[in-house]
Amino acid sequence: MPRPRATEAPEPPAFDPRVHRPLPRAFYDRPALAVARDLLGRVLVRRERGVTLAARLVEVEAYRGADDPASHAYRGPTARNAVMFGPPGRAYVYFTYGMHHCVNVVCRERGRAEAVLLRGAAPLLGLARMRSRRGGAADAALLRGPGCLARSFGLTREHDGEDLTRGGVWIADAPPVREGRRVRRGPRIGIRVAVERPWRLWLEGHPCVSGPRRLAAAPERAKPR
DNA sequence: GTAGGGATACACT
DNA sequence: GTGTATCCCTACT
Numbered sequence: 001m002p003r004p005r006a007t008e009a010p011e012p013p014a015f016d017p018r019v020h021r022p023l024p025r026a027f028y029d030r031p032a033l034a035v036a037r038d039l040l041g042r043v044l045v046r047r048e049r050g051v052t053l054a055a056r057l058v059e060v061e062a063y064r065g066a067d068d069p070a071s072h073a074y075r076g077p078t079a080r081n082a083v084m085f086g087p088p089g090r091a092y093v094y095f096t097y098g099m100h101h102c103v104n105v106v107c108r109e110r111g112r113a114e115a116v117l118l119r120g121a122a123p124l125l126g127l128a129r130m131r132s133r134r135g136g137a138a139d140a141a142l143l144r145g146p147g148c149l150a151r152s153f154g155l156t157r158e159h160d161g162e163d164l165t166r167g168g169v170w171i172a173d174a175p176p177v178r179e180g181r182r183v184r185r186g187p188r189i190g191i192r193v194a195v196e197r198p199w200r201l202w203l204e205g206h207p208c209v210s211g212p213r214r215l216a217a218a219p220e221r222a223k224p225r
Numbered sequence: 226g227t228a229g230g231g232a233t234a235c236a237c238t
Numbered sequence: 239g240t241g242t243a244t245c246c247c248t249a250c251t
Contacts, residue, residue: 061246063246070246071246072246075234075235078233078234079233080232080233080234094232094233094246095231095232095233096231096232096233096245096246096247097229097230097231097232097245097246097247097248098229098230098231098232098245098247099229099230099231099247099248100230100247100248102246102247104246117246119246145247145248146246146247147247147248148247148248188246189246189247190245190246190247191245191246210247
């Protein structure tokens with residue numbers, strides 16, 4: 001359908017699951033921090049029993065392997081984290097705290113474990129199904145936080161190792177849409193080691209970013225100690 | 226602030 | 239094999 005003539009910079013094309021394709025494997029075959037930055041504003045998609053779920057990523061965290069003590073891969077491969085050591089472009093889904101699943105995308109070549117944790121997203125399509133899974137949460141909170149994101153999308157350990165380049169669960173090749181928001185960086189959440197590495201990235205001020213609200217708005221103002 | 230809940234990793238028999 | 243501290247969290251007070 002026609003869109004109004006742009007008077008300044010043209011708008012990127014809106015996401016359309018019939019038009020856009022999964023990002024190619026080469027996208028993921030890079031350092032996790034670079035992939036993390038490029039994921040902000042992209043659309044996560046799942047086609048599920050005739051329903052398309054889609055959400056725009058607004059918060060992610062990069063994890064590395066042997067040199068990152070906060071990473072599941074730090075101590076080498078195990079049954080749980082095996083997917084992280086496999087080829088890039090797959091989903092690493094793990095279960096934690098007895099009740100939550102978290103979704104990562106695997107980066108770098110086989111044998112080199114790096115990944116990006118998907119922490120927050122803004123719902124675009126399939127909101128009815130997401131709401132049914134989240135029992136009364138506000139729309140902005142449906143996918144806020146890694147556990148909520150996994151739950152709204154219905155992703156579990158069954159999806160560990162899912163190939164993101166095939167079209168079941170995938171991230172679209174539509175250009176990132178960031179609504180003019182700046183990309184911010186800060187320490188990762190929920191870890192107690194390597195907190196000095198600012199490998200959490202998010203879109204400034206977005207309502208679907210997790211963590212304390214003041215962090216989402218103004219990380220540099222964090223008070224000195 | 227903390228209860229909730231189960232898998233995981235690792236130390237130790 | 240068993241014991242147990244920990245865990246990339248959420249929802250509640």
